[in-house]
Amino acid sequence: MDERDDWHLTDRVEHETGAGDPFAAAVRATRMPMVITDPSKPDNPIVFCNEAFQKLTGYARVEIIGRNCRFLQGPNTDRDSVRRIREAIAAGKPIDVDLLNYRKDGTTFWNALYLSPVRNSAGDIQFFFASQLDVTDRIEAQKAIAEQKAIVERKVEKRTADLTAALEAKTLLLHEVDHRVKNNLTMIGSLLRLQARTIDDPTVAAKLEAMLERVDALATVHRRLYQSDNVQHFDIGAFCQNLVADVVGSSGRSDIVTDVSVDRIEIPAAMASALGLVLNEVLTNAIKHAYADGRGGTLTVSAQRDGDRATLSIADDGPGFDGDKPPAGGLGTTLIKRLAKQAGADVRWNSGADGTRVEILLDLERA
């Protein structure tokens, strides 16, 4: 069959518009690959294809005419897309789909297929018109982007999982260390308490008792620190309240009334132990000296915050001592002095006939 015979094949689509129709000439000459199929014939064969279609697919017109369009499909053509085309044809509806097609030489191209029914004046489908466009570059670029995106996403996912695992491990370790520190502090306390019970000398027993109270104060600091959500900061106000309740409550001295009012005062965790011990010394001092010999009274404790400054105040209504000096000697006094200095706190003593008032001034800015 030569080109002249081919020409006659196209006549079939010209029967309503005539051979000299400029539209038909345009379709033949356009760079856009196009085919027309005839659904009235068995297997809906191609009855017209233009030059651009032959160029795109690598097939000659004789190899195309009379065949169903599916000869362009191959092993990697998406079955689902093919099914959608089949359904559109059966329903007489237009369809727009990207399809992997095969050239005569076996190479592939991405075909942006647009297929629509052509109806006659009675509304019956007479032909299907299909235009193709080689969009391989676009699809490949999209695929490359999608692959890159997936690679980055996988990397982000892995990194996130690594970080989550690291955080979990750190939290677990923190809990484990906290647990062990607590157990050790509990055991140190138990050892000291058990030893204290064996000592008959009241002076030595009192010293051991004081030591035990210090370990207890440290244990309370640790407990409060790890009970909170934030292990970097320590609420010295709440600790004050806690310590007063423990120290006075357990003394069994129902004749000592406490009047406690505290603000939330956050100090860095590094200062917590030193200040906790200072508070413990001042408090146990008050109980031991102000309320000695069964004398009752009111212990007034406050923790107030004023901007960058805070004042912890412990005031008893005992007999007091002379002037503004702490009771001389003893480890307690030394501890207060040295530990307050370490924590950058200023301790002021004020004692008179109506009792003793100890103020611990904190510079939160400096802390």
Next chain:
Amino acid sequence: MMRPTAPLSVLIVEDEALLAMDLESMIEDAGHRVVAEAASLHDVADLPGDCRFDLAFVDIQLACGTSGLDVSRLIQERWNTAFIVFVTANPAKIPEDFAGAHGVIPKPFSRNGLMAAMRYIEEGVCDPPPVSPQPASFHASPAFAATWS
């Protein structure tokens, strides 16, 4: 309901010998009696049938990999009038409903804290509601605290 009267009979469930000894001496200092000690769930299960106690102090992590939560369940089955207080370094492990127990003393405890807790528990058990201020060293379970209001 018959309320127990002081001195209370106490069971200590703790696998750390030092702590068990220490607890025992403080409980006795507070005027109560330790009637038995156990280090694991198995020890509690093996307690003689005539063993009676009003109050149990129960650690959570016990010997032989057993749990104080299981001990709490067992006590509720066999000694259903006993009060149960967990003593643990990890209070976060206790479920919200305290698994039927009555409260918790967080470790590390101090002598002061434990004595205050002991007094508060005694009041809550023998003559509720407690009149002492709530010590920081003891947290009553929501269900136990609700019986006081």
